[in-house]
Amino acid sequence: MSMIIVCPSCRIQLMIANEHLGQNIHCPQCKTLINVPVSSTFPNLGAPPYTSPAASQSWRVYSTAPSKVKAIGAMLIGGGAWAILYSWVIIVFSALWCCLSPGIYLAIVWGILAIIKGVHLLGDRWYEHNPRILVILQIVLVINLDIVNLVMGVVGIIFLSDPEIRHAFADSRENFQRS
Numbered sequence: 001m002s003m004i005i006v007c008p009s010c011r012i013q014l015m016i017a018n019e020h021l022g023q024n025i026h027c028p029q030c031k032t033l034i035n036v037p038v039s040s041t042f043p044n045l046g047a048p049p050y051t052s053p054a055a056s057q058s059w060r061v062y063s064t065a066p067s068k069v070k071a072i073g074a075m076l077i078g079g080g081a082w083a084i085l086y087s088w089v090i091i092v093f094s095a096l097w098c099c100l101s102p103g104i105y106l107a108i109v110w111g112i113l114a115i116i117k118g119v120h121l122l123g124d125r126w127y128e129h130n131p132r133i134l135v136i137l138q139i140v141l142v143i144n145l146d147i148v149n150l151v152m153g154v155v156g157i158i159f160l161s162d163p164e165i166r167h168a169f170a171d172s173r174e175n176f177q178r179s
Helices: 067-093 102-121 132-144 147-160 163-178
Strands: 003-006 013-016 024-026 033-035
Touching: 067 102, 067 132, 067 147, 067 163, 102 132, 132 147, 147 163
Parallel strands: none
Antiparallel strands: 003 013, 024 033
16 A cells, blocks of 8 residues: 655655655655655555656556646647638638638637646646547648647647656546546
8 A cells, every 4th residue: 555745845746656665755746855754654645646666666646637748738729729810811812712622610719628637637637528529629730731839749649658747647547537
């Protein structure tokens, strides 16, 4: 059984495996030396924080989204705003003939959904919102000659292919479903 402690310096929650009880560890975020008690004297802090199975140490956890998840969230927000703006510019300058193209409607709807998903990825419950489908659709926006979203979509797919990020969404989803 493991226990959760809080770093006194940066306040990150750390899940400590039994083999580290009674030892000194360094906080993975701020590098502060923490003396881990032998037994748990701390109350349960609710749902367990995200623990990364790809991490090299068994006590490494994230209390917030990994930086690549935050980057994907920011790219979705920026790409969503760009897609909506780009669509309206195309509509205005094409004398409305482009309204016959389903790509324009895709870009507007995708832009709204991407902004919503991006905000969720930057929030506390980021692990509930896997953005894979929206990132794939971001690449599909190339049908409107939207190169900006094509590039951000490719970068997003590369980030989502990272084993740590794949495990972050899979493990966090399992922890969320158990609680």
